[in-house]
Amino acid sequence: MQIENLLSRIPLFEGLSPEELSRMAKSTRELRISKGGTLFHPGDPCNGFHVLVYGQIKLAISSPQGAEKVVEIIQPGQSFGEAIMLMGKSYFLFAQALNDSLVLHVSKSAIDEELENDHGFVRKMLAGMARRLHQLMNDVESYSLHSGTQRVIGYLMHALPESQLSAENVVIELPVTKGVIASRLNLTQEHFSRILHELSSLGLIVVEGKRIRIPSVPKLKQHQPE
Numbered sequence: 001m002q003i004e005n006l007l008s009r010i011p012l013f014e015g016l017s018p019e020e021l022s023r024m025a026k027s028t029r030e031l032r033i034s035k036g037g038t039l040f041h042p043g044d045p046c047n048g049f050h051v052l053v054y055g056q057i058k059l060a061i062s063s064p065q066g067a068e069k070v071v072e073i074i075q076p077g078q079s080f081g082e083a084i085m086l087m088g089k090s091y092f093l094f095a096q097a098l099n100d101s102l103v104l105h106v107s108k109s110a111i112d113e114e115l116e117n118d119h120g121f122v123r124k125m126l127a128g129m130a131r132r133l134h135q136l137m138n139d140v141e142s143y144s145l146h147s148g149t150q151r152v153i154g155y156l157m158h159a160l161p162e163s164q165l166s167a168e169n170v171v172i173e174l175p176v177t178k179g180v181i182a183s184r185l186n187l188t189q190e191h192f193s194r195i196l197h198e199l200s201s202l203g204l205i206v207v208e209g210k211r212i213r214i215p216s217v218p219k220l221k222q223h224q225p226e
Contacts (some may be wrong), residue, residue, distance in 0.1 A: 003028050006104060010051050012054040012079055012124050018047035020114065027110030030102040031056075039103060046091055048107040049081035055101025058180060061093045070183035072132075073098070073176060083129050085111070098176055139186075148221075151185045152195045156205070156212065157221060167217050199223075 003025040007013045008090070031050075033039055039050070039057065050057075057074040071093060074080050084091060085108050114121050156172060158164070166169050168185065174181065183191035196212075199205045204220045205212040214220050 003030065003104065006030075006053055007051075007192075010077055012051070012077070012121075012128060015120055016114075016118075019190045020118070024099045024110050026116065026193065027107040029105045033097040033101045033103060035097055037097045039097065041094050042090075042092055044091045044169050046081055046084045046089060048105050049079055049111070050095075051104045051106065052076050053102040055103075056098040056176065057101055057103065058096045058098050060096065060183070062201075068183055069186070070180055072186065073133075073180065079128060083132075084123055094117060097179070098104050133203055140211050148185070148187050148191055149195050149198070151187065152192065152199070153189060153223060155181065155185060155213065157217075161216065164184075165217055165221070168215065170214050170217060172212045172213065172214070178210075207213075 003023045004018075007021050007150075008016070009023055013024065016024065027048075030040065033055070038047075042062075052074050054076050057080070058081065059071045059074065061069045061071060063069075072080070074095075081091075111125075115125075151193065159172050160170065162169075178192060178196075179189045182189045185192065187195075196205065196207050199220070200207055202223070203215065204223055206215070
């Protein structure tokens with residue numbers, strides 16, 4: 001019953017009947033991952049997909065030299081691994097818990113059955129994959145066309161609710177370490193820190209550990225780096 005309750009709270013499974021949730025729950029496992037623990041490695045078989053209940057999961061790729069590129073930070077309620085599962089491929093990246101996390105693993109057999117019977121479920125899964133593809137395209141555009149400073153400002157703007165986009169003296173609590181954010185923005189940690197220092201010296205932000213205060217959101221948004 002606990003797994004059914006957890007599934008019912010996740011957007012992907014909204015609208016499923018109690019009977020459908022019950023069937024899905026029978027093929028779903030709870031996985032508790034401690035901070036720093038790894039959920040899967042490159043080359044591991046993908047025989048289902050995951051949904052994060054609480055915590056944070058980092059999806060990343062490592063180079064043979066040990067460099068790491070963060071692809072995405074998964075937040076509670078998000079699913080991941082659907083496309084790899086549907087393609088029948090092995091994982092090409094790794095998933096690591098940034099905090100103590102609870103993850104649900106839904107087996108491919110349960111998904112195959114649901115896809116056969118529920119077109120609404122198909123649309124929801126396709127919509128989720130389309131959003132991830134759209135974000136990936138935005139990332140490629142940002143890395144190709146935007147400076148590091150523009151990327152950092154864009155990240156800060158994206159972290160604000162729409163109601164604060166014209167506000168004064170707002171505070172953002174960074175959800176992960178600066179190193180993880182830097183990798184997500186395709187920057188080195190040193191470059192990211194240098195950009196924060198430059199924005200601070202211009203009076204556009206005030207860095208207080210993991211808290212960043214923005215004296216004027218419009219001024220930061222309008223800042224155009226050389």
